[in-house]
Amino acid sequence: MVSLSLDSAVLAETYDRVSDRQFNHGKLLIEDLQISPGERVLDVGCGTGRLGAYVADLVGPSGAVAGVDPLPLRVELANEKRRPNFRASVGQAEDLSQFAAGSFDVVFLNSVLHWLPEKLGPLREARRVLERGGRLGISSAARERPHELEQVIEGVRSSLGVTAAAETLGSTTYKVTSDDLTSTLLLAGFEDPRLQIRTFTDHFADTDDVIAFYLASSFGNFLSNLDPAEAARVKAALAAELERRRAPEGIRLQRHLIFAVARAGG
Numbered sequence: 001m002v003s004l005s006l007d008s009a010v011l012a013e014t015y016d017r018v019s020d021r022q023f024n025h026g027k028l029l030i031e032d033l034q035i036s037p038g039e040r041v042l043d044v045g046c047g048t049g050r051l052g053a054y055v056a057d058l059v060g061p062s063g064a065v066a067g068v069d070p071l072p073l074r075v076e077l078a079n080e081k082r083r084p085n086f087r088a089s090v091g092q093a094e095d096l097s098q099f100a101a102g103s104f105d106v107v108f109l110n111s112v113l114h115w116l117p118e119k120l121g122p123l124r125e126a127r128r129v130l131e132r133g134g135r136l137g138i139s140s141a142a143r144e145r146p147h148e149l150e151q152v153i154e155g156v157r158s159s160l161g162v163t164a165a166a167e168t169l170g171s172t173t174y175k176v177t178s179d180d181l182t183s184t185l186l187l188a189g190f191e192d193p194r195l196q197i198r199t200f201t202d203h204f205a206d207t208d209d210v211i212a213f214y215l216a217s218s219f220g221n222f223l224s225n226l227d228p229a230e231a232a233r234v235k236a237a238l239a240a241e242l243e244r245r246r247a248p249e250g251i252r253l254q255r256h257l258i259f260a261v262a263r264a265g266g
């Protein structure tokens with residue numbers, strides 16, 4: 001189970017500082033969406049607002065970006081980005097009732113869908129707030145191609161005999177398959193879904209750097225279901241495995257993400 005009550009000021013500030021990876025793949029998603037000046041955009045799960053502020057600059061003064069995120073500390077940092085056309089508020093993908101039907105040209109969820117236990121409700125909400133023909137963009141971890149770190153953790157878990165559920169040890173708990181996402185998008189009222197998986201290669205200075213990144217990205221959930229003794233054993237074994245992946249640039253790990261774009265149907 002993902003908890004929304006493990007976040008802290010330190011985790012939120014760390015995320016704002018270390019989230020270049022999400023920001024950079026988010027820019028690819030925004031490119032796929034072909035956003036133009038003057039458009040009205042909703043960033044669902046906006047976090048600390050780096051991508052929302054970037055999109056606010058793209059849509060310019062005649063456009064507007066709204067962001068929602070359930071974590072108040074992150075919403076606060078998003079509003080500190082100080083763009084007159086970007087405002088973030090506390091809210092969840094499951095309930096976008098603070099927005100009227102048809103009030104956006106574009107809705108996007110960057111690295112957010114894999115945190116949602118149920119997908120149809122949030123996608124129906126995204127459809128409701130989009131104008132007919134509006135665009136939805138999603139980047140999400142792929143169930144058919146888990147991140148390399150999650151495969152490493154699964155190996156560590158089974159070799160140590162750790163009984164905690166593998167899913168909740170990782171950093172992208174509720175992954176979807178491309179096929180499931182396609183059918184859920186159609187069911188939620190979207191048309192012409194286009195999906196592709198993109199692979200990203202990350203480098204980390206050391207194991208602490210890996211853990212700090214995934215802890216901040218998961219708002220405190222990464223490895224949180226282990227008791228302290230188990231966590232220490234897992235971290236030691238993880239460090240040994242990660243060192244085996246060291247390249248000249250650092251510990252090398254690949255991530256794979258589904259990128260999906262679809263149109264709001266009639």
Ligand SMILES: C[S@@+](CC[C@H](N)C(=O)[O-])C[C@H]1O[C@@H](n2cnc3c(N)ncnc32)[C@H](O)[C@@H]1O
Binds near residue numbers: 044049
């Ligand atoms: C990895 S961060 C991505 C943040 C931002 N989209 C970015 O690109 O940097 C995941 C975000 O999903 C948010 N989140 C988790 N559960 C959510 C929900 N039910 N509805 C909306 N956002 C949610 C978290 O609060 C967190 O800010």
